[in-house]
Amino acid sequence: MVKLLVLGTPNTGKTALCVRFMTKRFIGEYDHKKEVTYRCCHLVDQEVVNLEILDPACKETCARSLEESIRWADGFLLLYSITHRHSFLEVSRLKRIIDQTKQSLAVPTVLVANKADLEIGREVTTEEGQRLARDLRCGFRELSVAEAVLAVEAAVFQLIRRVLDQQRPLPDRRSYMLTMRHALTRKLTRSKTMQW
DSSP: OEEEEEEOSTTSSHHHHHHHHHHSOOOOOOOTTSOEEEEEEEEETTEEEEEEEEEOOGGGGSHHHHHHHHHHOSEEEEEEETTOHHHHHHHHHHHHHHHHHHTOSOOOEEEEEEOTTOGGGOOSOHHHHHHHHHHHTOEEEEOOTTTOHHHHHHHHHHHHHHHHHHHSOHHHHHHHHHHHHHHHHHHHHHHHHOOO
């Protein structure tokens, strides 16, 4: 089971992203007063992943409930709108709370810059988003939830992969790498000995 939490200031597109990922449909108006947990199954890199995505209510700034949600989650999608600088500036505070609550600097997180279709109202550059993602040790995606279902899926799958990489026990990763190295060595040896 992979549990994801979607965070950001109001009107950044958190619920729209969740609904777009779950149903492939875009809906512009939502009830922001209700917390919703979405459940589904997805195939990620030939692995079936049971997924829960928590979309907290706009009252998420209540410290206690936010910390409870952060403790529950394995990975985080941090959203901001490219048309609203305040939402961008708020991301660093949210990431600090995540790191403090999880007591780790290696928490799987993807920074999502939404509303890329509204270029005329842009207040945050792509480069600023990329720089912030590097500083916060996050993945980064700039997209439009309204226009690109595949970009939304790519962002969520990027986070799922980060969570799965962290959940896999280290010996499994090491043995996988050793298996790959042996397979490549055998293939190279075989190709050197073959006569053309």
